[in-house]
Amino acid sequence: xxxxxxxxxxxxxxxxxxxxxxxxxxxxxxxxxxxxxxxxxxxxxxxxxxxxxxxxxxxxxxxxxxxxxxxxxxxxxxxxxxxxxxxxxxxxxxxxxxxxxxxxxxxxxxxxxxxxxxxxxxxxxxxxxxxxxxxxxxxxxxxxxxxxxxxxxxxxxxxxxxxxxxxxxxxxxxxxxxxxxxxxxxxxxxxxxxxxxxxxxxxxxxxxxxxxxxxxxxxxxxxxxxxxxxxxxxxxxxxxxxxxxxxxxxxxxxxxxxxxxxxxxxxxxxxxxxxxxxxxxxxxxx
Amino acid sequence: xxxxxxxxxxxxxxxxxxxxxxxxxxxxxxxxxxxxxxxxxxxxxxxxxxxxxxxxxxxxxxxxxxxxxxxxxxxxxxxxxxxxxxxxxxxxxxxxxxxxxxxxxxxxxxxxxxxxxxxxxxxxxxxxxxxxxxxxxxxxxxxxxxxxxxxxxxxxxxxxxxxxxxxxxxxxxxxxxxxxxxxxxxxxxxxxxxxxxxxxxxxxxxxxxxxxxxxxxxxxxxxxxxxxxxxxxxxxxxxxxxxxxxxxxxxxxxxxxxxxxxxxxxxxxxxxxxxxxxxxxxxxxxxxxxxxxxxxxxxxxxxxxxxxx
Numbered sequence: 200x201x202x203x204x205x206x207x208x209x210x211x212x213x214x215x216x217x218x219x220x221x222x223x224x225x226x227x228x229x230x231x232x233x234x235x236x237x238x239x240x241x242x243x244x245x246x247x248x249x250x251x252x253x254x255x256x257x258x259x260x261x262x263x264x265x266x267x268x269x270x271x272x273x274x275x276x277x278x279x280x281x282x283x284x285x286x287x288x289x290x291x292x293x294x295x296x297x298x299x300x301x302x303x304x305x306x307x308x309x310x311x312x313x314x315x316x317x318x319x320x321x322x323x324x325x326x327x328x329x330x331x332x333x334x335x336x337x338x339x340x341x342x343x344x345x346x347x348x349x350x351x352x353x354x355x356x357x358x359x360x361x362x363x364x365x366x367x368x369x370x371x372x373x374x375x376x377x378x379x380x381x382x383x384x385x386x387x388x389x390x391x392x393x394x395x396x397x398x399x400x401x402x403x404x405x406x407x408x409x410x411x412x413x414x415x416x417x418x419x420x421x422x423x424x425x426x427x428x429x430x431x432x433x434x435x436x437x438x439x440x441x442x443x444x445x446x447x448x449x450x451x452x453x454x455x456x457x458x459x460x461x462x463x464x465x466x467x468x469x470x471x472x473x474x475x476x477x478x479x480x481x482x483x484x485x
Numbered sequence: 486x487x488x489x490x491x492x493x494x495x496x497x498x499x500x501x502x503x504x505x506x507x508x509x510x511x512x513x514x515x516x517x518x519x520x521x522x523x524x525x526x527x528x529x530x531x532x533x534x535x536x537x538x539x540x541x542x543x544x545x546x547x548x549x550x551x552x553x554x555x556x557x558x559x560x561x562x563x564x565x566x567x568x569x570x571x572x573x574x575x576x577x578x579x580x581x582x583x584x585x586x587x588x589x590x591x592x593x594x595x596x597x598x599x600x601x602x603x604x605x606x607x608x609x610x611x612x613x614x615x616x617x618x619x620x621x622x623x624x625x626x627x628x629x630x631x632x633x634x635x636x637x638x639x640x641x642x643x644x645x646x647x648x649x650x651x652x653x654x655x656x657x658x659x660x661x662x663x664x665x666x667x668x669x670x671x672x673x674x675x676x677x678x679x680x681x682x683x684x685x686x687x688x689x690x691x692x693x694x695x696x697x698x699x700x701x702x703x704x705x706x707x708x709x710x711x712x713x714x715x716x717x718x719x720x721x722x723x724x725x726x727x728x729x730x731x732x733x734x735x736x737x738x739x740x741x742x743x744x745x746x747x748x749x750x751x752x753x754x755x756x757x758x759x760x761x762x763x764x765x766x767x768x769x770x771x772x773x774x775x776x777x778x779x780x781x782x783x784x785x786x787x788x789x790x791x792x793x794x
Contacts, residue, residue, distance in 0.1 A: 217594055221605050224591070228612060228661065234634065235624045299519035306512035318519070321527055323713075323775060325721050327744055328768040331537065331751055331761050332530030338544065355522025362519065387511040416617040418724045419744075423752050437619040441626075441732050449627070456620035467614055471607045474614070478665050479672035 235460075239453040246449040261450035265458060269436045270428040274458065281415060281432040281459075284349050288414040289407045291353030292361055296406060297399065299356045300365035301391050305377070321359045326419075334423060348424045349417075353410070361406045364481060368402035369395060405477035408470045412463050433459040538762035543755045555762035566763075568738050569746035572652060576726075576742060577719045580656040585711055588663040592670035593700075606671060610664035622658065622728030629654040629729070645729055648739035655740055658725045666711040673707030674700070702787040709786045713778050720771050723748070743767060 238246060242258040268274040302308065303315055337348040356362055376398075377390050385393075396403075418434050425435060437459060440452045467474065513520070538555055540548035559566045591609060595602050615621050628634045631643035644650035677700065685695045726734065726742045734741030734749075747767070751760025 214598075217598065218601065221591075221594065221598075221601075225605070225608055228609065230634075231621065231624050231628060231661070232615070234628060235620070238627070295518040295522070298515045302512045302515035302519075306515065308509045308512035308516070314516075317523070321523070323717055323771070324527070325717070325764075325767055325771055327721065327747060327764045328534065329527055329530035331757055331764060332533035333526060334752075335533070335537075335544070335757070336525075336530070352522065352526050354518060355526060356519035357522045357526050387515075391515070412614050413617070416619075416724075418619055418727070419748070423748070434619045437623060438732075440623060441728050452623065453620075453627075456623055460615060460618060460620045463614055463618065467611055471610075475607060475610055475668055478610070478613075478668045481669070 235453055235456060238449060239457045241450055243450060258450055261454040262458075264451035265454035269439050270431075272428050272431060272436070274433075274436075274455065276429070277431055277433045277436050278458075280346075280430060281434070284346055284421075284432060285411050285414040287346065287350035288353045289410045291350060292356075292358055292410040293403055293407055295354050295356035296358065296361040297365055297396065297403060299362045300369055301395060303362065304366045304369035305395070306387060318359050318362055321357075322363060330423075337424070343424055344426045344430065345424075346430070349414075349420055358410070360481075361410070364406060364477065365399060365402045367480070368399055372398050401473065402477075404470065405473045408466055408473055409477065412466060415463060534761040534764055537758050538765050540758040542757040542761075544757055548758065551758070555759045556766075558759070559762060559766070565738060565741065565746060569734075569741045569743045572734075572739065572741055573720060573722075573743040576652055576656055576659075576722060577716060579653065580659040580722075581712070581715050581719050583656070584660045584663045584715060585666055585708070587660060588665075588667035588711070589670055589708070591663065592667050592674055595667075595671055596674045606668060610668050613662045613664040616658060616662035617724060619724060619728060622725045625654060625658050625725065626729050626731075646736055648737040651729060651736060651739045655722070655725050655729050655742075658729075659719065659722065666715060669707060669711055670704070673704050677703040705786045706788060709778070709782050713775060716774060716778070717771055720767065720774075 233252060237252050237254055239261055240257045240259070241254040241261075242256055245254055245256070245258075266274050268277055299318075303311070303318070333348070333352075334343070337343055340347075342348055372395065376394050377385075380390050380394055416434070418438070421432055421435050422438065425431060433455070437452070437456060440448065537548060539550060539552055541551050541554070542548035595605055598605070612621075626645055629644040630636070631646060633643055633645075635641065636643050641650070644654045681699045681703070682695055685699050690698060721744055722742055723744045726740045726745050730736075730740035730745070734745050743763070744767075747760050747763045750756045750763065
């Protein structure tokens with residue numbers, strides 16, 4: 200051990216310092232998460248009185264209180280509402296965005312250039328510019344206070360970011376397979392479903408995960424469209440705590456926050472490679 | 486990044502066009518959901534909101550034409566409007582540069598790391614996914630409240646209750662989410678060919694010189710992309726301001742960002758015409774800022790591959 204250490208280069212302090220710095224930064228970064236977890240387990244008197252991060256006494260009842268939900272709506276209801284919206288959004292985005300992306304990436308049609316430019320421009324379009332008329336349209340249709348305004352737009356490929364992401368991925372696929380298939384008499388529909396779509400799986404997974412997380416976290420759209428406590432999502436239920444000034448409900452409130460974050464954390468742990476790569480490639484290609 | 490894409494989709498020469506015309510049908514089938522969405526949920530609403538911005542509309546009675554009244558009121562008679570403008574600009578100017586600087590520093594630190602790079606990259610990225618949630622916004626409100634961690638550490642009192650400090654708490658939540666631009670920076674750094682550094686070293690360039698003459702120009706397109714994207718997003722901040730400002734942009738309107746005031750006018754006070762005018766001004770301002778960024782980019786963004794794609 201010591202013998203090899205001599206023949207090796209001396210300890211590279213620069214590298215050690217780098218790791219120490221990164222770990223220190225990581226601790227600061229993760230502090231809010233640790234705080235959240237710890238507070239969700241603190242009894243009410245400790246939340247204010249004690250400055251320690253760790254609870255002295257674990258108050259698991261915070262979680263059973265959180266499970267009761269708010270406004271007589273159980274947390275299972277809130278959770279399944281959130282899941283329904285996020286699931287619908289995932290389905291909609293994956294189907295509609297991959298269809299549009301295939302046309303942009305592989306098929307020829309009039310005004311393809313200008314339409315593609317328009318599609319890219321809508322990525323940068325602030326959501327608020329179309330929000331009010333969309334609300335009015337859904338209001339006229341009697342669909343306010345239903346899930347349609349939250350799900351239907353996803354089936355119409357309104358999230359152009361994902362169209363762009365899938366287009367970029369499809370452009371990177373070799374054309375040979377599709378050309379061979381075309382010579383064998385395979386039309387664009389068959390070619391899309393049997394050849395391109397299976398190869399596009401990584402981009403579709405990235406789309407699905409990002410859609411899920413963004414929809415799950417979404418607050419603004421849910422805030423304006425949903426009124427019935429029965430139809431509330433976890434995010435909207437948490438909103439009830441925003442104006443609450445007393446910290447007596449801190450434990451249950453943060454227990455519910457933990458439950459609301461859990462799906463995202465699980466998704467992140469399971470698919471971190473897709474998420475990180477998806478984010479990385481969004482800035483480079485093109 | 487967008488401008489370089491368009492030429493590749495340009496139409497090809499005309500002789501084959503008749504053949505193509507026959508084959509256009511399938512393309513429009515694939516495009517139909519997108520076309521429908523673009524018309525019904527983007528173009529039409531934009532036109533409608535432009536019209537509504539010249540009306541008085543409360544969702545129940547038909548819109549009443551008032552000409553430029555909303556705009557005049559916004560710019561000359563509504564101090565809360567200007568408050569929301571300056572609040573948003575302050576927030577953008579604090580949050581975006583801090584976030585990008587941190588993202589760049591961390592990306593540079595991770596670039597040359599042999600072990601643990603993937604771990605750190607994922608760990609630093611995680612807040613970008615969690616940070617947009619209401620859960621974290623509530624944590625932020627508590628940590629920066631009276632008796633919260635920041636108060637205890639620095640004895641400053643809770644920032645959330647001090648008009649001078651509340652917005653900084655909102656901005657720090659954005660800075661906390663530096664992971665997404667960091668991952669993009671890191672990917673950009675890794676695409677810089679090693680030969681460039683070797684050549685610079687042969688020419689006697691030190692580390693600092695290499696950074697200035699190789700890294701900075703080669704990374705400038707990525708920096709530009711991040712700058713545009715984060716700026717556009719920052720202008721639309723809502724959830725953290727809503728949570729930290731207790732739903733009303735408080736204390737003393739110090740966290741009343743633009744979208745929060747738009748929500749308040751349109752959906753709380755039911756002044757849809759006024760809110761539409763606000764939305765159009767926001768659209769124009771974001772468009773103008775993006776245009777300015779694109780214009781200045783010509784002088785500082787360096788595109789290595791002119792023609793080879």
